[in-house]
Amino acid sequence: MTSQDRSIAPQDDPEHRISMVEQGPFCVARCSCGWRSPARRARSLARSDAATHQGGG
Numbered sequence: 001m002t003s004q005d006r007s008i009a010p011q012d013d014p015e016h017r018i019s020m021v022e023q024g025p026f027c028v029a030r031c032s033c034g035w036r037s038p039a040r041r042a043r044s045l046a047r048s049d050a051a052t053h054q055g056g057g
């Protein structure tokens with residue numbers, strides 16, 4: 001079962017909309033462009049992956 005957390009506002013490119021999705025004990029960052037982070041146990045790591053994807057990390 002997945003549940004969506006909250007969206008992170010894109011920084012530079014309006015087409016990159018990031019959302020955090022919980023999958024059991026893991027959290028995954030997903031982007032509207034199709035990119036997906038590795039499953040992480042810590043939300044902070046998934047958010048870091050998303051920031052790197054957006055060019056802000």
